[in-house]
Amino acid sequence: MVIVMATDATAEDVDAIVERVAAAGGEAFVSRGVSRVVIGLVGDVDRFETLNLGSLPAVQSVTRISAKYKLVSREHHPERSTVYVGGVPVGPDTVTLIAGPCAVETPEQTLEAARMAQSAGAVLLRGGAYKPRTSPYAFQGLGEEGLRILADVRAETGLPIVTEVVAADDVETVARYADMLQIGTRNMSNFGLLQAVGAAGKPVLLKRGMSATIEEWLMAAEYIAQRGNLDIVLCERGIRTFETATRNTLDISAVPVVQRLSHLPVMIDPSHSGGRRDLVLPLSRAAVAVGADGVLVDVHPHPEQALCDGPQALVAEDLQRLAAELDALSGVVGRGLSTWWNRRLLAG
Amino acid sequence: MVIVMATDATAEDVDAIVERVAAAGGEAFVSRGVSRVVIGLVGDVDRFETLNLGSLPAVQSVTRISAKYKLVSREHHPERSTVYVGGVPVGPDTVTLIAGPCAVETPEQTLEAARMAQSAGAVLLRGGAYKPRTSPYAFQGLGEEGLRILADVRAETGLPIVTEVVAADDVETVARYADMLQIGTRNMSNFGLLQAVGAAGKPVLLKRGMSATIEEWLMAAEYIAQRGNLDIVLCERGIRTFETATRNTLDISAVPVVQRLSHLPVMIDPSHSGGRRDLVLPLSRAAVAVGADGVLVDVHPHPEQALCDGPQALVAEDLQRLAAELDALSGVVGRGLSTWWNRRLLAG
Amino acid sequence: MVIVMATDATAEDVDAIVERVAAAGGEAFVSRGVSRVVIGLVGDVDRFETLNLGSLPAVQSVTRISAKYKLVSREHHPERSTVYVGGVPVGPDTVTLIAGPCAVETPEQTLEAARMAQSAGAVLLRGGAYKPRTSPYAFQGLGEEGLRILADVRAETGLPIVTEVVAADDVETVARYADMLQIGTRNMSNFGLLQAVGAAGKPVLLKRGMSATIEEWLMAAEYIAQRGNLDIVLCERGIRTFETATRNTLDISAVPVVQRLSHLPVMIDPSHSGGRRDLVLPLSRAAVAVGADGVLVDVHPHPEQALCDGPQALVAEDLQRLAAELDALSGVVGRGLSTWWNRRLLAG
Amino acid sequence: MVIVMATDATAEDVDAIVERVAAAGGEAFVSRGVSRVVIGLVGDVDRFETLNLGSLPAVQSVTRISAKYKLVSREHHPERSTVYVGGVPVGPDTVTLIAGPCAVETPEQTLEAARMAQSAGAVLLRGGAYKPRTSPYAFQGLGEEGLRILADVRAETGLPIVTEVVAADDVETVARYADMLQIGTRNMSNFGLLQAVGAAGKPVLLKRGMSATIEEWLMAAEYIAQRGNLDIVLCERGIRTFETATRNTLDISAVPVVQRLSHLPVMIDPSHSGGRRDLVLPLSRAAVAVGADGVLVDVHPHPEQALCDGPQALVAEDLQRLAAELDALSGVVGRGLSTWWNRRLLAG
The missing domain is CATH 3.20.20.70 (Aldolase class I)
Structure with missing residues (x-):
């Protein structure tokens, strides 16, 4: 599961998600790009769904990804990158x-x-x-x-x-x-x-x-x-x-x-x-x-x-x-x- | 060694070469195309040289070829074929x-x-x-x-x-x-x-x-x-x-x-x-x-x-x-x- | 599906099976060995099951085989051959x-x-x-x-x-x-x-x-x-x-x-x-x-x-x-x- | 070229060889094992021969090695190791x-x-x-x-x-x-x-x-x-x-x-x-x-x-x-x- 944060998300917003994921028995990998932050979640995806992270204002989108690679996949990022x-x-x-x-x-x-x-x-x-x-x-x-x-x-x-x-x-x-x-x-x-x-x-x-x-x-x-x-x-x-x-x-x-x-x-x-x-x-x-x-x-x-x-x-x-x-x-x-x-x- | 026959070479001309090659202990493989005949020689190339086949009027050219394939090589035929x-x-x-x-x-x-x-x-x-x-x-x-x-x-x-x-x-x-x-x-x-x-x-x-x-x-x-x-x-x-x-x-x-x-x-x-x-x-x-x-x-x-x-x-x-x-x-x-x-x- | 015929099965017994399989839309490949005949069936296996071929006296056994190869598989012949x-x-x-x-x-x-x-x-x-x-x-x-x-x-x-x-x-x-x-x-x-x-x-x-x-x-x-x-x-x-x-x-x-x-x-x-x-x-x-x-x-x-x-x-x-x-x-x-x-x- | 030093060779003996090799435009790679030192030479092997290193008392043997790997080759060490x-x-x-x-x-x-x-x-x-x-x-x-x-x-x-x-x-x-x-x-x-x-x-x-x-x-x-x-x-x-x-x-x-x-x-x-x-x-x-x-x-x-x-x-x-x-x-x-x-x- 990959979470793309809103462009105005703060470090506190990111930390809050990391903590909620950890509390649900998962691991969150934070990737800070130039214009936005993405968070890769590893663990029990069905349990993560129940956290309803997509409803947080600092979150732009939440995507389930079936490929073994997450952040580099087109499922996560459909547009080709420059x-x-x-x-x-x-x-x-x-x-x-x-x-x-x-x-x-x-x-x-x-x-x-x-x-x-x-x-x-x-x-x-x-x-x-x-x-x-x-x-x-x-x-x-x-x-x-x-x-x-x-x-x-x-x-x-x-x-x-x-x-x-x-x-x-x-x-x-x-x-x-x-x-x-x-x-x-x-x-x-x-x-x-x-x-x-x-x-x-x-x-x-x-x-x-x-x-x-x-x-x-x-x-x-x-x-x-x-x-x-x-x-x-x-x-x-x-x-x-x-x-x-x-x-x-x-x-x-x-x-x-x-x-x-x-x-x-x-x-x-x-x-x-x-x-x-x-x-x-x-x-x-x-x-x-x-x-x-x-x-x-x-x-x-x-x-x-x-x-x-x-x-x-x-x-x-x-x-x-x-x-x-x-x-x-x-x-x-x-x-x-x-x-x-x-x-x-x-x-x- | 590959011999390209002149366009007006006759079957007798070809046979004559095959016989001279055999007499020199080699083998001649005759390939009859639409417009000309080519003959591939296998055996002792130095001995073939002594036959001086290039001087025969029915022969257009004689080429020594180092590749294992002869007739299909560019050594034999430098121009690309159609x-x-x-x-x-x-x-x-x-x-x-x-x-x-x-x-x-x-x-x-x-x-x-x-x-x-x-x-x-x-x-x-x-x-x-x-x-x-x-x-x-x-x-x-x-x-x-x-x-x-x-x-x-x-x-x-x-x-x-x-x-x-x-x-x-x-x-x-x-x-x-x-x-x-x-x-x-x-x-x-x-x-x-x-x-x-x-x-x-x-x-x-x-x-x-x-x-x-x-x-x-x-x-x-x-x-x-x-x-x-x-x-x-x-x-x-x-x-x-x-x-x-x-x-x-x-x-x-x-x-x-x-x-x-x-x-x-x-x-x-x-x-x-x-x-x-x-x-x-x-x-x-x-x-x-x-x-x-x-x-x-x-x-x-x-x-x-x-x-x-x-x-x-x-x-x-x-x-x-x-x-x-x-x-x-x-x-x-x-x-x-x-x-x-x-x-x-x-x-x- | 592979059918092993009884050792005393006759040519007529084999033909009868081939015909029944053909009538059911399948193909039967007959393999005559030294001591017995085996028949490989290709087609709709579920339909073949309905033919109940195993009940024929001339048939020794009927086996469904999941591998792509049939006759050479151990599913067909569990003992190693000599x-x-x-x-x-x-x-x-x-x-x-x-x-x-x-x-x-x-x-x-x-x-x-x-x-x-x-x-x-x-x-x-x-x-x-x-x-x-x-x-x-x-x-x-x-x-x-x-x-x-x-x-x-x-x-x-x-x-x-x-x-x-x-x-x-x-x-x-x-x-x-x-x-x-x-x-x-x-x-x-x-x-x-x-x-x-x-x-x-x-x-x-x-x-x-x-x-x-x-x-x-x-x-x-x-x-x-x-x-x-x-x-x-x-x-x-x-x-x-x-x-x-x-x-x-x-x-x-x-x-x-x-x-x-x-x-x-x-x-x-x-x-x-x-x-x-x-x-x-x-x-x-x-x-x-x-x-x-x-x-x-x-x-x-x-x-x-x-x-x-x-x-x-x-x-x-x-x-x-x-x-x-x-x-x-x-x-x-x-x-x-x-x-x-x-x-x-x-x-x- | 690989030089095996005598078991009683000193650090100074080794250094002396390294210097002579360097002076001859080569490189010496010193390998100190438990019981002896071996030196691999890389460079102009014919020139190394003129140094006559084998005559030095601290040197046990000198071997020319044709393989790309020197120290692990059997040319260097013919007996299989334990x-x-x-x-x-x-x-x-x-x-x-x-x-x-x-x-x-x-x-x-x-x-x-x-x-x-x-x-x-x-x-x-x-x-x-x-x-x-x-x-x-x-x-x-x-x-x-x-x-x-x-x-x-x-x-x-x-x-x-x-x-x-x-x-x-x-x-x-x-x-x-x-x-x-x-x-x-x-x-x-x-x-x-x-x-x-x-x-x-x-x-x-x-x-x-x-x-x-x-x-x-x-x-x-x-x-x-x-x-x-x-x-x-x-x-x-x-x-x-x-x-x-x-x-x-x-x-x-x-x-x-x-x-x-x-x-x-x-x-x-x-x-x-x-x-x-x-x-x-x-x-x-x-x-x-x-x-x-x-x-x-x-x-x-x-x-x-x-x-x-x-x-x-x-x-x-x-x-x-x-x-x-x-x-x-x-x-x-x-x-x-x-x-x-x-x-x-x-x-x-």
Whole structure:
């Protein structure tokens, strides 16, 4: 059961509901968004009905939800949501292009990649300072030094930053620099980390676990939402199958499936799903055509020197072409406002 | 090694090459197409080089091919091919819409479905007379009676017919009625059947096995090609993964991957991959955007009464909308001629 | 619904039931075994109940069956079955060792492999004359010549023969030579072939499709049973997963799962599942320990010269050791009679 | 390259090597075990050879290792290792039975389960105080209160404790109570957690990620080893596949595959792989037969009341039977000493 509070509800109104639910043997999870508070109730729903909470003036609505996930479901929130990242919208009206290097290596490489991204029309900069690597002997990222580089590049370019956090202990540090916290595929079921980013007050980009079902992915989002953060963007990045021609198999059907079940925006990462530069363009077109709310791509000024995932990184001309094609497609799929195109015009 | 004969090469020229290859300890597989003969050589390639076959006047070209598949590879044939089915092109310049009922049930249902397909702009009619079913107690199709119904509907509407063949013994019968022979996912590795359709003189629609790698799929095509038939259209229809929200997982990346490896056209079947009506439209858009040469969809005048796969069949309005959206997209992806749209205008 | 006829039931008794079922709008599938006839009914089961068929003297029992597969289910036949192959039992009391070369190559190689198999204690000889190969350019087997070699080796050694059939047209020929017909993994869903072997009057070894669910596998067995042949032995041979360290992933849990659902014997093929010689011994031990009714292994006198799957073939000492270990294990798992050990003693 | 130091090597000897490697442009990872120090070198191996480190008196051996994982590989340590947990050996000479409840719920339930485990012959007690759950609304474990219960039960029964840790921040707390730290399947790629347990000074039970390849699993073990802890036991617990008859597919082949690649002990968890009580016994038998060093099973005094995974928990008689069967099998597979049987005899 989910309770949406009226916009003028006070903290006391919320506390009163939490107490009544507890007295009825249930638990209330309070989620404070920018404009309103929602409360998820867990326990004996029939008993909650007898509390007649919907009649309280501070309550806007009360909904019974059958899905296992509550706050992220469309039963709770029928309209598709828009999440704002440093002022940039990600949602049903736009096609958002996020680009940047897989890993932050040097100030120069990061700035150069950001300029490439921006000139093509990307509106958010991605880049990893903390890298989860399969091998302990592989490059693990620059850590906080990488975050400082990203912050400098943001100051230079104006692009808000999306960057990964891999440990609960780092969340506070990363949140101090980043505009959006990314949870990578290997951490989708790291529930302590999900709860930590849920409490960090920054939008979250939640990648799908490479072997997670769609239901498990939405449950992971619910972990974040339950801590009071509904500013979540989902990102499909390929699942693990028997096929070896691609690094993973992009599950493009996941986009419309998720959009029926959840109000959260959904993006696609064509770089990590295919693992091949030549697939990024066609998969990005497919992403927009299927209805994704944006794409997230790797770029690198010198892919052959990249410390991480060079074979899939786009160079400048690739990204220009990708942006132009996505722009043409976004009109066809009825997305009136193509974020990056507008930005480009404004940047004139 | 693949030898392409000159257009005026005679049967004697071909025999002479076969004998020289045999004398050198190799095997020659002769493939007779409409306009030319190609010969695939298997054995010690370095020894074949010493035969200097390229210098024979009847030989147009000799190519060494490193892929396991020879005739269907782009090494052998760098240009992407167009396959003609009853005069309808399937290839790089068009987006071909094939529609029809999963199973032929009655003359009325089949004609009604064909009219739906045609009025939306479909240019080929699909429909199953022989149905491979998991259960021996399920409806197995009408057999030759179904083929007669399809032929009658073709006479009525002018739409060429695509229909499945499930046993080598039926190939001759099916080929007498059909314009294109379909090999279903469960028979992709039924090598005797592949060889039989390879010799039947009709274009083939080869669906990917639900657990076949892309390489295995191209090897299956090679079985057909090796019997002299290069009029093959590949069709991705979803692979088997751990995800249960969809019937199968559409491997959309397979389209660009295959197009780099093979010259054969590639279509997508969004109906069988998702198994859900609501996914057909977005997946069809993704198919065109990623570069597929067409889509193959299930339609049924009364899906709730369908003997087979009703939950995924489109009704008339769905198909109209799908055709209109694909038409808009095909311009964006640089396919100047949208087959069905032109047909519709001509039918005007 | 399944009807088991009394042992003295006549053909007229059977016909009478078929007619009554047809009159009630249903279909009756008659399955004639060695000692009795069973009839599977498909249609409105509640209506069949009103026919009161159980009261007929020629009827021994009538059972409603909820599983999708009827004749192969334990609901129909609660006791686990024993299948006899040329007089050799495969079932709950024995651990049957089947060994032989992947492919029949020459009379010498086949006889040598058979001697190896026999001296270790194998009681059935496997060997392929018709090979389904992924590549049309790979060795496809010797065909009928291979069958003749197998028959000669049987005459020489006394070992009954298990050999694969890959096309419905070949069933009659293969059945003339073989004691047991094998359906390979690629043909598990080749329903026409299943029906043909169902009618051939020889026991069948049905390998699991490499991406078939257990339910689909039992449905494939039902196709055979429905044509009157319940002498079916199932064989798990690995499924396709993301793991690449082994050729396939042996689904050892399938053995106890199948044994709860079906009365048919279940064997394991450790050679094809792992694809590595060093795994054959431990996987064979696991097979017996989990409760499998036998194992099926590749042997070759000279694996380095094998035309097919050399890397997984055992040599003589390997097989001796394997047989000795399985013999020790079969006592522990309560299989009083170890077939091959007894044979060896007898042959003493 | 891995350097094993002599047992009398000093901290200065180690530092000297680290410096020489750094001067040669490489990195040295020092791993301090109970009886010796090993140093893993990453960088230009040919350059390291020129340093001639093997000639230093403090160095016992220098080995070039081609696998991506170094310290856990058999190249580094050819003999299979035995790990001691509170004095109990897990390794090549024994079959170790670990049993206990999935989750610690109450002192009574935990003690009752421990008594069941012990009387059957289990030598280590498992039980979860911190539970990683797919849903934020599911029971998450008792936390430190659960650890205290486990410690009390250990005091009562003498059974050392194996318990899961799910967050790096909890490692210190859990290590204070536990004899062995378990890393669950969802955290196998939580590299920060792996490093934290690597530094905690307690043996580690590392479950395989449900979609991890064997190589990725060994790389995860390397993360732990690299922090100086080689007391690692691997545990196969089923991988994710298309089959739905079992919760996961037990990859039994992983045991011999891993044993060829790594010196670490490998156990099997038949409870979580199958997710069904009726599969625990046959899969445990298969585990011992394939060569696993032990099994880890769920038991519960009242499975129908369990807060977690009741359907797979064994009751007392099941466990007695399982222990007796494993005991019989361990003789057959040449494990002279069956830990639990001896314990039982000693306990008289």
